[in-house]
Amino acid sequence: MSLPISANSKPAGGSGLVVIGASTGGVRALCTLFENMPPLNASVLLVQHLPRFIEPSFLQTLRRHTRMTVELAQDGALLKPGTISLAPAEVHCTLDRNSRIRLRPGPPVNYVCPSIDVAMKSLSSPPEDSPLVGILLTGMGRDGADGMVHMKRLGGYTLAQDEASCAVFGMPKEAWNAGGADALLPPERIARRLLLWVGRLPGSAAAGK
Amino acid sequence: MNDSGKLVPVLVVDDDDDIRKTLGCVLRSAGCQVELAPDGPACLRILREGFHGLILMDIMMPGWDGWATIHAIVDGDLLQGNLICMLTALADPGPDNEDLAGYVFDYLVKPFDGVQLLEIVRLAGESLGS
Numbered sequence A: 001m002s003l004p005i006s007a008n009s010k011p012a013g014g015s016g017l018v019v020i021g022a023s024t025g026g027v028r029a030l031c032t033l034f035e036n037m038p039p040l041n042a043s044v045l046l047v048q049h050l051p052r053f054i055e056p057s058f059l060q061t062l063r064r065h066t067r068m069t070v071e072l073a074q075d076g077a078l079l080k081p082g083t084i085s086l087a088p089a090e091v092h093c094t095l096d097r098n099s100r101i102r103l104r105p106g107p108p109v110n111y112v113c114p115s116i117d118v119a120m121k122s123l124s125s126p127p128e129d130s131p132l133v134g135i136l137l138t139g140m141g142r143d144g145a146d147g148m149v150h151m152k153r154l155g156g157y158t159l160a161q162d163e164a165s166c167a168v169f170g171m172p173k174e175a176w177n178a179g180g181a182d183a184l185l186p187p188e189r190i191a192r193r194l195l196l197w198v199g200r201l202p203g204s205a206a207a208g209k
Numbered sequence B: 001m002n003d004s005g006k007l008v009p010v011l012v013v014d015d016d017d018d019i020r021k022t023l024g025c026v027l028r029s030a031g032c033q034v035e036l037a038p039d040g041p042a043c044l045r046i047l048r049e050g051f052h053g054l055i056l057m058d059i060m061m062p063g064w065d066g067w068a069t070i071h072a073i074v075d076g077d078l079l080q081g082n083l084i085c086m087l088t089a090l091a092d093p094g095p096d097n098e099d100l101a102g103y104v105f106d107y108l109v110k111p112f113d114g115v116q117l118l119e120i121v122r123l124a125g126e127s128l129g130s
Helices: A026-035 A054-066 A117-122 A145-153 A170-177 A185-197 B017-029 B040-048 B066-075 B100-104 B116-126
Strands: A016-022 A044-050 A069-072 A083-086 A092-096 A100-104 A130-138 A157-161 A183-185 B010-013 B034-037 B052-056 B083-088 B104-109
Touching: A016 A026, A016 A117, A016 A145, A016 A185, A026 A054, A026 A185, A026 B116, A044 A117, A054 A069, A054 A083, A054 B083, A054 B116, A083 A100, A092 A117, A117 A145, A130 A145, A130 A170, A130 A185, A130 B100, A145 A157, A145 A170, A157 A170, A157 A185, A183 A185, B010 B017, B010 B040, B017 B034, B017 B116, B034 B040, B040 B066, B052 B066, B052 B116, B066 B083, B066 B100, B083 B116, B100 B104, B104 B116
Parallel strands: A016 A044, A016 A130, A044 A083, A069 A083, A130 A157, A157 A183, B010 B034, B010 B052, B052 B083, B083 B104
Antiparallel strands: A092 A100
């Protein structure tokens, strides 16, 4: 069966693509971000550094704090608008043509697997009408900084969490210093900016969180 | 924030008697079961006895510091069923412990905010599925 995608295709439905990276303190930041965000007209790939044993309960936690659908990313599956796909632990997660999930074992990058840099750097230029957004939240180290630079070079919007709201400013600071972030904002304001850039998922109720 | 997260047991690892007592008092008042450890080896002993929950880990301690204690937890295969939150006077963990990024759930700076602390305890409970 042929794939319904072209070289620079956007995810089905004319929607955007959002890649979110987070590490230490990320669960708190993600809950605030998602609680302030309606279902987005975008596919969301989330890379959060966590031990594997909490993956099932972390998925449940995410579902309690967002109105979007939350799934564990599966190798070969297509990202879906209105859905947050969580990169599983202990494999690197990349996207073919910005839409098809690839999961591969590999050595840690920036000491972590999955690496945010690996996911973000797998992206290619999106079509003009398909917004691409990179978000880097709280965390130790520098994973995601190079990926944010890459996304910005592709013409994407990039936001990093501000120091005041971070548990650890390490990763966002590295992205900012590398020129990989358009702005530093707290999660509530990142949510508002996301809505502005990618819009609400068609058919989702206007009221709610 | 919904209230579905239950309060997990908390293990406080801190060499400062006053901090241990204060945290013990705050957390027990909130309904947590609390264990106290004055150093890394005591932390490991409690984990080997079967503790599962949230570990609040000081960084600057004599002997093993917090990072060395986390290395010992990981090397001893004692992380399963536990999440670690640093609770420290160091506002910035610095660049030397990036290799532990995947093991540290959260990071709270002293003097700690009780509301923020209990939010972390609640989210750790949700994330551990307890």
